[in-house]
Amino acid sequence: MRSIDKFFETEITIFGVTITLFDLFFFTIIACLGLYFRLSLYDIASGDYTLAFADWMRECHEAGGFAYLGIKPGVSDASTFDYNCMFQYVIVILHYIGGGIDDMYLVKTVSVIFDYVAAITIMRIAYNVTAGSVRKSLMAFAAVMFLPSVVLNSAAWAQNDSIFTSFILLSLLSVIKGKDNRAFIYLALSYSFKQQAIFFMPFIIIMWLKNRIKIRYILWVPVVHVAAMIPCAIAGRSWADLLGIYGKQVTMFSRLSMNYPSIYTIIASDLSKDVRKIIISAGTMATVIIMGMIAYYSYKKKFEITTRFMITLVIFTAEVCCFCLPAMHERYGYLPEILTVVYALFSYKRMPICAALQVITMITYSRFLFGSTVLSLWPLTCAMLVIILIIGYDLYLQMNVPEKSTEIVND
Secondary structure, three states, X not given: OHHHHHHHOOEEEXXXXXXXXXXXXXXXXXXXXXXXXHHOOOOOXXXXXXXXXXXXXXXXXXXXXXXXXXXXXXXXXXXXXXXXXXXXXHXXXXXXXXXXXXXXXXXXXXXXXXXXXXXXXHHHHHHHHOOOOHHHHHHHHXXXXXXXXXXXXXXXXXXXXXXXXXXXXXXXXXXXXXXXXXXXXXXXXXXXXXXXXXXXXXXHHHHHHOOOOOHHHHHHHHHHHHHOOHHHHHHOOOHHHXXXXXXXXXXXXXXOEEEOXXXXXXXXXXOOHXXXXXXXXXXXXXXXXXXXXXXXXXXXXXXXXXXXXXXXXXXXXXXXXXXXXXXXXXXXXXXXXXXHHHHHHOOHHHHHHHHHHHHHHHHHHHHHHOOOOOOOOHHHHHHHHHHHHHHHHHHHHHOOOOOOOOOOOOO
């Protein structure tokens, strides 16, 4: 037994981090079990796949691959206007990979690959915010690999929220490490995949106001966004059509809540479309005002910007955006939900926040994926409000710590 223990405790260095063989063994086992878990859900055909992704893949096959990029959305049932060009490139690549593999498996595999990117990035963030704790970092990796919201999103739903979230997490890691240029490149890539990357912008603005990042690098966002459209433009799409993708996406939905437990679940659902449009406009403006108030208070308050504060701020502002903005889907809480894994590492008292968000997500996901009966979302709205208030109070307490205090990783 001693020889086995000695073997497992053998230290190796990977990318400058010293770990034991047992750590590597644990990482490998979790990675393999995470893949097996996801493969077991591959045969679930969600409504989003059947009504959207399957049509997009079919249209790409019929166009012969690259020519698919030049097809103007709306000419058939396979309309791609609510997604940006980056995911269309993924579809074209999958067309050429083919090899007799079912299209649904191919689409899901792309998202699963980014599940691993997200989990490894969370592990790296955890390593940075826990003063180099390998044990806690590996536990964070394991948690993300088996989070219901992560596994169901990719392996069952065939959705791709792990892609844009992975780039946001890489951006956050770069901010933590003081690499501003890289942070905005990752943010630009995230935004080029999905518009929901804007949930990260309140954090960026506050970090700029607190002189933690250089805002000039934000020019990467329009540069990458426009550059990503060039292949589609070459294929025949007009620039007006390409630049208007996100604008059309904003006006695509008129329901106040798209199954997300937001404040709008308490408003009657039988309102006329014109009334809903007014509420959507007012709700969007109200959210901007709330974010402005948070930014103003953060700017005027003198306190130390710790890594714990950064993590808490991203979670809080992203959750407030999802809660206050109209027409939010249940999947839009993906970023704060995955980040609460790191948040829970700071103290066992924060673990219930991570667990509660997963319970809420399981209910809303199951309602869509499996047809589970949920009579009303307002109880979940109440629970979400309590969670936001708890995180907000924690953020407030961190902002009232003297500016030159020592950061406490475990409290």
